[in-house]
Amino acid sequence: ADKLPNVMILATGGTIAGTGATSTTTVGYTAAKIGVERLIEAVPELQKVAQVKGEQVFQIASENMSNEHWLKLAKRVNEVLKKSDVDGVVITHGTDTIEETAYFLNLVVKSKKPVVIVGAMRPATAISADGPINLYNAVALAGSKEAVGQGVLVSLNDEIQGARDVTKTNTMTGNTFRAPELGSLGYMVSGQAKFYRSSTRKHTSETEFDISKLETLPAVDIAYGSANANTLAIDAFAAAGDVGIVYAGTGDGSLSTPVRTRLTELRQKGIHINRSSRVGNGPTVRGGENDDDKTDFTVSDTLTPQKARILLMLALTKTKDSKEIQRMFYTY
Numbered sequence: 001a002d003k004l005p006n007v008m009i010l011a012t013g014g015t016i017a018g019t020g021a022t023s024t025t026t027v028g029y030t031a032a033k034i035g036v037e038r039l040i041e042a043v044p045e046l047q048k049v050a051q052v053k054g055e056q057v058f059q060i061a062s063e064n065m066s067n068e069h070w071l072k073l074a075k076r077v078n079e080v081l082k083k084s085d086v087d088g089v090v091i092t093h094g095t096d097t098i099e100e101t102a103y104f105l106n107l108v109v110k111s112k113k114p115v116v117i118v119g120a121m122r123p124a125t126a127i128s129a130d131g132p133i134n135l136y137n138a139v140a141l142a143g144s145k146e147a148v149g150q151g152v153l154v155s156l157n158d159e160i161q162g163a164r165d166v167t168k169t170n171t172m173t174g175n176t177f178r179a180p181e182l183g184s185l186g187y188m189v190s191g192q193a194k195f196y197r198s199s200t201r202k203h204t205s206e207t208e209f210d211i212s213k214l215e216t217l218p219a220v221d222i223a224y225g226s227a228n229a230n231t232l233a234i235d236a237f238a239a240a241g242d243v244g245i246v247y248a249g250t251g252d253g254s255l256s257t258p259v260r261t262r263l264t265e266l267r268q269k270g271i272h273i274n275r276s277s278r279v280g281n282g283p284t285v286r287g288g289e290n291d292d293d294k295t296d297f298t299v300s301d302t303l304t305p306q307k308a309r310i311l312l313m314l315a316l317t318k319t320k321d322s323k324e325i326q327r328m329f330y331t332y
């Protein structure tokens, strides 16, 4: 038989490591309680698909994920993947920000080796907990030849999703992770990875971003559009020293007149403005709902606001030129 692949599990917390009061507690539990060794022990079947090792990088609910956590995690992933005796990495993670960590790593990991992020919608103590099967699939995927060069992947619920396009679409159910309209990449079938498509956007070893020497990321926040939209949030961000603002506009990133006027002034003061959309599907089109050439804004293309924030932060580590930043939004 072929030698089993070596897969390193980096644990960060989340519901997959969560515990509830009773076996029927599926919401209202406590995330980030169980350590990586116990997660591995709970799934003896892992030994059949890989030689696994575990490391606890931190232990948090993913709503507490910060830019500093990302930098620490990304540096560790890059170190681990440099080792010749590691074939792939699995990251256990809370599901609330799993898509953001996945996209961040997709832009800054410098390796073609598989990186699979996995979580669970039910705590480890629940009947029909999804963590064990999700972990099994993730380890099998991270050890597979099929996952090499596919960028960072997210796997739950027997599915393989690409980091760029995946998003949480339901607050509670197990089939929450979707790449609406653009589609998932494939399925895990009895521990076998079946890919049907791959992301066409550049990722991992093909990106221009390098976080190896960074201790912080540029300050970028998201303001959310709605009827009656005012400038309170964007004024506060500007006053706090943000260097970029992502605006989750209505529709195709449309902006109320007061918001557009203030964002245009802030751009003239040097703050980078990225126009995204609260809709969650479809591109925010340059020149569509705003004269972006005139206001010197960038658009997020099909990135959701939470992913546009990540790309804008990384872009601002390289350049202050909006044309360059716009190119990056069409590249990654």
Ligand SMILES: NC(=O)C[C@H](N)C(=O)O
Pocket (backbone or CB within 6 Å): 013, 014, 015, 016, 031, 060, 061, 062, 063, 093, 094, 095, 096, 097, 119, 120, 121, 122
């Ligand atoms: N299902 C989960 O993992 C949710 C949890 N709040 C987290 O993101 O850590």
